[in-house]
Amino acid sequence: MNVDQKHLNQLLRTLHYPVSKGDLIELFRQNGLEAGLISELEAILPDKDFNSANEVLDLIPTWEES
16 A cells, blocks of 8 residues: 555544544545545444544554655
8 A cells, every 4th residue: 555644644633533434534535545545445444433543543554655
């Protein structure tokens, strides 16, 4: 997965937690993340409420630099 870590981190820090997986996916779509990347994130993230940006980031595999 090739993710711009800084961009994703900034997006996640704008939210008021807790937030659902659906809300996260919608945030990603509204902010122009690529459809393929969104599909990968949908597959990785469990269907639950998240209590912090770090909780989300901990579930995403090691970043690849773009």
